[in-house]
Amino acid sequence: NLQNELKKEAAIRAAEFVENDTVVGLGTGSTVKFLVDELGRKVREENLSFTGVTTSKRTASQAESLGIKIVSLDSIPRIDLTIDGADQVDNNFNGIKGGGAALLWEKIVATNSKKNIWIVDQSKLVDRIGSFPLPVEVIPFGALHVLNKFEELNLNPALRLTENGKKVMTDSQNYIIDLHLNQIIDPAKLSNQLINTVGVVEHGLFLNVVDKVVVGKKGQPLILEN
Numbered sequence: 001n002l003q004n005e006l007k008k009e010a011a012i013r014a015a016e017f018v019e020n021d022t023v024v025g026l027g028t029g030s031t032v033k034f035l036v037d038e039l040g041r042k043v044r045e046e047n048l049s050f051t052g053v054t055t056s057k058r059t060a061s062q063a064e065s066l067g068i069k070i071v072s073l074d075s076i077p078r079i080d081l082t083i084d085g086a087d088q089v090d091n092n093f094n095g096i097k098g099g100g101a102a103l104l105w106e107k108i109v110a111t112n113s114k115k116n117i118w119i120v121d122q123s124k125l126v127d128r129i130g131s132f133p134l135p136v137e138v139i140p141f142g143a144l145h146v147l148n149k150f151e152e153l154n155l156n157p158a159l160r161l162t163e164n165g166k167k168v169m170t171d172s173q174n175y176i177i178d179l180h181l182n183q184i185i186d187p188a189k190l191s192n193q194l195i196n197t198v199g200v201v202e203h204g205l206f207l208n209v210v211d212k213v214v215v216g217k218k219g220q221p222l223i224l225e226n
């Protein structure tokens with residue numbers, strides 16, 4: 001469908017930024033799936049040669065199945081470029097990520113990368129972030145007390161469940177609580193509030209992270225520079 005075509009277009013354009021003999025952080029999600037397919041094609045057909053670090057087990061298995069060399073984050077001194085998706089991006093390049101429950105490893109990889117690029121379709125671009133539920137990764141021990149605390153703060157929290165009602169577990173075996181906020185007036189303030197809540201591991205506000213956003217548009221991808 002059109003949205004997938006626009007995701008694919010952004011992914012293919014972003015793949016052009018991957019240079020030989022670099023370390024590349026590979027994000028997670030349906031847009032990155034197109035990126036990894038394209039990078040696999042370049043490895044096979046154009047002899048592109050780079051080392052990948054992934055942000056989820058599912059990205060690692062897709063990349064390895066396509067012949068992309070994957071190493072552990074701690075085996076490399078730095079990441080040259082990370083390309084990831086985003087759930088929402090506002091005019092100040094603030095982002096919400098974590099729709100795919102990969103936000104912890106994504107933020108660890110992103111904050112250890114020299115450059116960060118996000119690949120999105122136009123539906124992700126908003127004036128103000130917040131209408132997409134804000135994911136928060138919490139340790140299972142005492143998670144319901146964190147949920148109650150968020151309720152008292154009127155953050156409209158909900159523990160993320162699978163279709164058959166099981167708690168979603170992240171690659172680090174933690175839970176996700178989604179905050180239904182409609183809009184976020186002061187992202188920096190909320191970011192500090194969340195990260196200082198005992199039991200919270202990380203949250204999906206990605207502020208001052210991204211350098212370039214590649215937006216799929218019919219015919220010609222748009223590149224936004226931060």
Ligand code: DER
Binds near residue numbers: 085
């Ligand atoms: O979960 C994540 O952080 C993903 O990167 C998400 O933000 C984008 O996923 P999508 O490309 O499937 O929309």
